[in-house]
Amino acid sequence: xxxxxxxxxxxxxxxxxxxxxxxxxxxxxxxxxxxxxxxxxxxxxxxxxxxxxxxxxxxxxxxxxxxxxxxxxxxxxxxxxxxxxxxxxxxxxxxxxxxxxxxxxxxxxxxxxxxxxxxxxxxxxxxxxxxxxxxxxxxxxxxxxxxxxxxxxxxxxxxxxxxxxxxxxxxxxxxxxxxxxxxxxxxxxxxxxxxxxxxxxxxxxxxxxxxxxxxxxxxxxxxxxxxxxxxxxxxxxxxxxxxxxxxxxxxxxxxxxxxxxxxxxxxxxxxxxxxxxxxxxxxxxxxxxxxxxxxxxxxxxxxxxxxxxxxxxxxxxxxxxxxxxxxxxx
Numbered sequence: 001x002x003x004x005x006x007x008x009x010x011x012x013x014x015x016x017x018x019x020x021x022x023x024x025x026x027x028x029x030x031x032x033x034x035x036x037x038x039x040x041x042x043x044x045x046x047x048x049x050x051x052x053x054x055x056x057x058x059x060x061x062x063x064x065x066x067x068x069x070x071x072x073x074x075x076x077x078x079x080x081x082x083x084x085x086x087x088x089x090x091x092x093x094x095x096x097x098x099x100x101x102x103x104x105x106x107x108x109x110x111x112x113x114x115x116x117x118x119x120x121x122x123x124x125x126x127x128x129x130x131x132x133x134x135x136x137x138x139x140x141x142x143x144x145x146x147x148x149x150x151x152x153x154x155x156x157x158x159x160x161x162x163x164x165x166x167x168x169x170x171x172x173x174x175x176x177x178x179x180x181x182x183x184x185x186x187x188x189x190x191x192x193x194x195x196x197x198x199x200x201x202x203x204x205x206x207x208x209x210x211x212x213x214x215x216x217x218x219x220x221x222x223x224x225x226x227x228x229x230x231x232x233x234x235x236x237x238x239x240x241x242x243x244x245x246x247x248x249x250x251x252x253x254x255x256x257x258x259x260x261x262x263x264x265x266x267x268x269x270x271x272x273x274x275x276x277x278x279x280x281x282x283x284x285x286x287x288x289x290x291x292x293x294x295x296x297x298x299x300x301x302x303x304x305x306x307x308x309x310x311x312x313x314x315x316x317x318x319x320x321x322x323x324x325x326x327x328x329x330x
Contacts, residue, residue: 020252024261027245032268034238035107035114036276037230038099044220044227047099048212050234055091055208057235059201062243066198073195082187083199090180091204096211097172104166106279111269112289113170117177118262118296119144124178129185140298147291150284193247201239263296 018026041050066072075083101110119141125131133141163171180200187196250258270289273279281289 020249023245024249024253024258025264027242027249028261028264029268030237030242030245031265032111032270033272034234035102035111035269036272037233037238038102039107039110039273039277041227041230041234042099042103044224045231046212046215046218047096047103048208048215049217049219050099050231051092051095052205052208052212053231054095054234054239055201055205057232058239059198059205061236061240062194062198062201065240065244066194070192070194073191075191075199079187079191082183083196084203085183086180086187086196086200087203087205087207089176089183091200092207092211094173094176094180095204095208097169097176101166101169101173104164104169106273107277108270108273108279108281109285110166110170111266111273112285112292113148113167114173114269115263115266115289115292115296116144116148116171116174117181119292120174120178121181124182128182136298140295142295143298144292144295147288147293147295150288150291193250194243197243197247263293266293 038050041053045053098110101113122131122133122137123141126133184196191199246258246261249261266289270281274281
């Protein structure tokens, strides 16, 4: 089915139809908005409190969708361990570091650092699973790394400096998402994308709540409307709805073609942060971000070739940028 054809939002059970390309664009815009929403929320709440609120909402919705569409499948020990590993790496640790980073650096800057995800995943796959990168992919990796050096060293306008703790927290997010994506390749061989995402969210929520309780689980007496709205957006829009839209796009177009839209996430993230939060971007930051995006684009040129459209192609397979639901907010 082509990009211009419409498809019902079966994942969410909504009686609406949109072109598949529009669904994917909305999903990436929602992920881009999570940087600004997270930046707003951590001004009043701790990073762990924000992460817990996000995933309590998202996990509840995803469990309801899974129960309606597929039911909870029986899991063997290996599958349970994989889901636990996904919850640790892609949900608990990722979001803890994500919101720590957003409490320290602008949302638009964070979005450009997270743009390193596809490059890190490609390198991780080459090291861990022995995937062979072609010459243009290595060139893309090199370009992205040069951009990352400029980006991380651009905290002061016009001068290169050492990266700060917020920058390092976001780099930690990239590493966590790389582990998550490589583990998800294994899980998606025997489980559906919805089951993998929901299972990871369940484990991640439990771990986040445990960490939050261990730190005292403090909340302010009065949570502002903007903070509450930001958390609601993070959980419902930036996680649950974005997953439904993106998963439906992958089901219709295949992971390789749908994965091209992932490159829009840092663009949306930086633009929304600059527009809504009035965050300035220095020349070095913009140059570094552009080099990262150019490197990612160069490394994914093979996806521009025509590919068969399969409704059974697994999300997060070798040609995909990773599982659809959660990391690119990421």
